[in-house]
Amino acid sequence: MTVESLQGEVRALAREREAVILAHNYQLPEVQDVADFVGDSLGLSRQAAQSEGRTIVFCGVHFMAETAKILSPDKTVLIPDLEAGCSLADSIDVDELLAWKARYPEAVVVSYVNTSAAIKAESDYCCTSGNVRAVIDSIPAEKEILFLPDLYLGLWAERVSGRKLHLWLGECHVHAGIRPGDIERVLAEEPGAELLVHPECGCASQAMAFAGEQTHILSTEGMLDFARSSRHDRFRVATEVGILHRLHGELPGKRFEPVNPNAVCRFMKMITLEKLRDSLREWQYEVTVEEEIAARARKAIERMVATG
Numbered sequence: 001m002t003v004e005s006l007q008g009e010v011r012a013l014a015r016e017r018e019a020v021i022l023a024h025n026y027q028l029p030e031v032q033d034v035a036d037f038v039g040d041s042l043g044l045s046r047q048a049a050q051s052e053g054r055t056i057v058f059c060g061v062h063f064m065a066e067t068a069k070i071l072s073p074d075k076t077v078l079i080p081d082l083e084a085g086c087s088l089a090d091s092i093d094v095d096e097l098l099a100w101k102a103r104y105p106e107a108v109v110v111s112y113v114n115t116s117a118a119i120k121a122e123s124d125y126c127c128t129s130g131n132v133r134a135v136i137d138s139i140p141a142e143k144e145i146l147f148l149p150d151l152y153l154g155l156w157a158e159r160v161s162g163r164k165l166h167l168w169l170g171e172c173h174v175h176a177g178i179r180p181g182d183i184e185r186v187l188a189e190e191p192g193a194e195l196l197v198h199p200e201c202g203c204a205s206q207a208m209a210f211a212g213e214q215t216h217i218l219s220t221e222g223m224l225d226f227a228r229s230s231r232h233d234r235f236r237v238a239t240e241v242g243i244l245h246r247l248h249g250e251l252p253g254k255r256f257e258p259v260n261p262n263a264v265c266r267f268m269k270m271i272t273l274e275k276l277r278d279s280l281r282e283w284q285y286e287v288t289v290e291e292e293i294a295a296r297a298r299k300a301i302e303r304m305v306a307t308g
């Protein structure tokens, strides 16, 4: 079967089932192309909550589908492969967080959105890479902060906020693999290119040293907005390579190349068109979150949304 005929089958099933297909920026290009919306995890969860469809098929990893379910408790949320996890979200479990909190009972817990529902439920605030600074700035200066799970995002947050944080030593294996040497090589190879760096990257805190004229630390949605309004037309991109499909699709007159072409998330790539078709056809796999956990996790997400 060709990609086009599979995509036709997926669209027909989505219509028949009145389902909305959401795809993360890091999904395979052919999956992005068949989705109703493509975006980052929080943007997609907001789309899920706003959409009129009763069913959401979430093409992304498990914590993202959980977040969509938390924000849309009355909708059915399906994920095409239950094994699509996340090494960053898995770097902390609830027992570890409870033990950490016990050591700092007065501290405020700020969790990156890349965490399980159970971790969000034990957090005071969630944050994204786009609003981590606003969330930290909103917490009184005298309060200690436990920041989890991403070490590199935490280091970057320390630098932009000027606050000392307690950092969990988790990392995303994909972003951590983009090293300071990659940035130095790109700057030497293509001195005129604009460099767009995700703060989860292993190079992000070092990239801050070059930040300014040519180097920009941005969330994935921030990269799109920045490139759209930039007068430049050549960009090197330090994040998972799936974002390049969206950048090329939305900004065809500009050139984007990866800083590290091996930055590929195998969990994101587990969602294929065949699995998406089967998900719609067989109504699988439903993502559920216990209501008591969902209610507490929702509070942490809502505090983040209220902050900006």
Ligand code: SF4
Pocket: 026, 061, 085, 086, 087, 088, 089, 114, 172, 173, 174, 175, 240, 265, 266, 267, 268
């Ligand atoms: S790219 Fe990293 S943070 Fe994103 S889903 Fe994959 S492992 Fe998790």
